[in-house]
Amino acid sequence: MILASVRKLRSFGIIGMNQRNFGLVSKYNPRHLYPLVDDKLKTKKLAQDAGISVPQLLGTLNFQHDVKGLKEILKQHKQFVIKPVTGSGGKGILVISEHDHTNYYKPSGDALRLHHIERHVSNILSGLHSLGGKPDAVMIESLIQLDPVFSNYSYEGIPDIRIIVLKGYPIMAMLRLTTHESDGKANLHQGAVGVGIDIGTGNALHAVQFGNPVSRHPDTKKVFTELTIPHWDELLRLAAASYEMTGLGYLGVDIVLDKDQGPMIIELNARPGLAIQVANCAGLLPRITAIEALNNIEPDPQVRVNFSKENFSTTLRRLPPRKQRTRATDHAKNKFS
Numbered sequence: 210m211i212l213a214s215v216r217k218l219r220s221f222g223i224i225g226m227n228q229r230n231f232g233l234v235s236k237y238n239p240r241h242l243y244p245l246v247d248d249k250l251k252t253k254k255l256a257q258d259a260g261i262s263v264p265q266l267l268g269t270l271n272f273q274h275d276v277k278g279l280k281e282i283l284k285q286h287k288q289f290v291i292k293p294v295t296g297s298g299g300k301g302i303l304v305i306s307e308h309d310h311t312n313y314y315k316p317s318g319d320a321l322r323l324h325h326i327e328r329h330v331s332n333i334l335s336g337l338h339s340l341g342g343k344p345d346a347v348m349i350e351s352l353i354q355l356d357p358v359f360s361n362y363s364y365e366g367i368p369d370i371r372i373i374v375l376k377g378y379p380i381m382a383m384l385r386l387t388t389h390e391s392d393g394k395a396n397l398h399q400g401a402v403g404v405g406i407d408i409g410t411g412n413a414l415h416a417v418q419f420g421n422p423v424s425r426h427p428d429t430k431k432v433f434t435e436l437t438i439p440h441w442d443e444l445l446r447l448a449a450a451s452y453e454m455t456g457l458g459y460l461g462v463d464i465v466l467d468k469d470q471g472p473m474i475i476e477l478n479a480r481p482g483l484a485i486q487v488a489n490c491a492g493l494l495p496r497i498t499a500i501e502a503l504n505n506i507e508p509d510p511q512v513r514v515n516f517s518k519e520n521f522s523t524t525l526r527r528l529p530p531r532k533q534r535t536r537a538t539d540h541a542k543n544k545f546s
């Protein structure tokens with residue numbers, strides 16, 4: 210029974226953790242480059258140096274004795290996000306949407322006192338949420354302002370878009386929508402909704418919560434079939450350009466849309482998870498195979514985006530793979546020559 214299930218998944222092109230770890234992460238991501246994405250402060254500087262927008266850094270804390278200065282940092286800002294510098298999977302992220310210097314309110318309306326936040330920060334510094342449990346640092350960022358397109362699709366938080374990039378080519382995308390159950394965090398394991406996004410159009414394809422199909426947002430009841438991500442070409446270009454920015458061949462690029470600042474990169478991941486396949490009802494393997502079959506990697510991110518849009522869209526008109534590659538590449542070269 211188990212063997213039959215494995216064979217069925219393989220027939221759909223679904224890859225598992227071993228294939229990801231050895232066939233993608235180890236193959237395309239040199240270990241000496243991991244700190245560029247595992248450390249969010251380094252990622253932020255990398256993006257800024259490349260001219261890419263990121264949330265504003267409001268402050269950092271590096272040692273336990275820094276906690277006593279937390280109140281002074283927070284009182285200057287009505288909204289903020291507290292993150293572990295080397296956290297992963299959304300662990301340890303605390304979002305405060307407003308405060309009166311006594312009560313600090315989460316997007317859900319739950320109130321915290323300063324001593325609760327100080328304890329949370331102390332736990333981050335001790336390594337509670339870090340990769341490997343090592344002592345960590347804390348970064349405090351500005352709170353992203355929700356793009357109106359997501360007003361009816363996200364609850365008590367800010368959604369983000371995860372784009373998987375292989376050798377500079379965007380190959381699969383997913384929107385992660387916050388819910389009441391996820392406590393306003395775009396974390397699938399905590400109850401956020403994962404929405405597969407068509408690479409060619411930015412349109413919603415399928416949606417899941419806790420791995421189960423859903424057609425409406427569990428809190429707002431808005432149907433997902435009407436959802437299209439704005440600035441889609443720009444998001445794909447940002448994701449594609451992250452290849453040159455980091456040198457990593459297999460990458461998860463997390464982007465948010467701010468209503469005033471537009472697309473911003475919030476995180477890069479050298480070991481992106483595989484739940485994106487469930488959200489898209491599609492496996493990564495055929496797209497990986499298509500990229501690995503290319504003789505040359507186009508140096509222009511826009512050309513790579515055009516190739517991905519034509520080859521990996523599930524809604525645009527499809528051509529045989531060889532003709533797709535030729536038409537996509539020729540079209541892109543003609544357009545940008």
